[in-house]
Amino acid sequence: MPQRFDLIVFDWDGTLYDSTALIVRCMQAAAADLGLEPPSRERASYVIGMGLIDALAHALPGLDPSRYPALGQRYRHHYFASAHEVTLFDGVPELLRELKARHHWLAVATGKSRRGLDEALRAVDMTTLFDGTRTADETAGKPDPRMLLELMREFGAEPERTLMIGDTTHDLQLARNAGCPAVAVTYGAHEHESLRDFAPLLVAHDVPTLREWLATHA
Structure with a gap:
């Protein structure tokens, strides 16, 4: 497929x-x-x-x-x-490895600082898994689209072929501002009703649901 x-x-x-x-x-x-x-x-x-x-x-x-x-x-x-x-949600390592095996570029766009993200990546042994990362202290914070636009430019990816996945309205507004489709997850910070207002492709209530959808739709 x-x-x-x-x-x-x-x-x-x-x-x-x-x-x-x-x-x-x-x-x-x-x-x-x-x-x-x-x-x-x-x-x-x-x-x-x-x-x-x-x-x-x-x-x-x-x-x-x-x-x-x-x-x-x-x-x-x-x-x-x-x-x-703190650690990764159950099922996240498997999800990321599956996407990597299918040759997607993987990236992180976060409100964390560079120090905070780097320490978190080291703690969960994922310093080499992601192809690119952006943090709020090295570019504009969400929902400004700059970090997503920078990642797309870095990999030569078009907006319609870039997917943003997040748990807050800031993530979904970031995707909208950058012209990209998005998927919302409800097991994080924001309630699902506020996320639905942005018409994401999927509202996933757990990691297995997200993993299954990505396997067939990404």
Whole structure:
């Protein structure tokens, strides 16, 4: 069966990496460290996928921007202290190996920092699996299309032959802004109703469903 997509781009947190609860907890702890009212789980999880500064601004609206660096430092402190507790969702390694065997280019587009993504890739022994990666601190954060446009340019992939897979509305808006089709997963940060508004090709509630769809539609 001919391939529909040359390039498949994954979000990281909440799509491949089971880190949603950790990110929420670290954001709440960082706020508490500075004597601030911690954001609710809903507000903290909504910003997953954004670059750190944008995420802090949304999670704690009204906070003086001069305090963002200190808040970001406390967030990173808590995150890196606990990142070893987190791993890939069950079935993700097999899914990625199958796509690689079918000669798709695989990439990551994430709101994480370069340091954060590189450490996560080393932790799960995937430093050589992906053909390309983009992080929010080296290009524009989601939903600006720049990171996806850069990846398409890097591999010479056309928008209609590039698939974005993510767990947040920021991922789906990124795909829409870049002119690419998208698949949504609901086991990450955002509720499925908000994801359906973007008319993704698939709304997958678990990794096996995503894996089966990619085997026959990608």
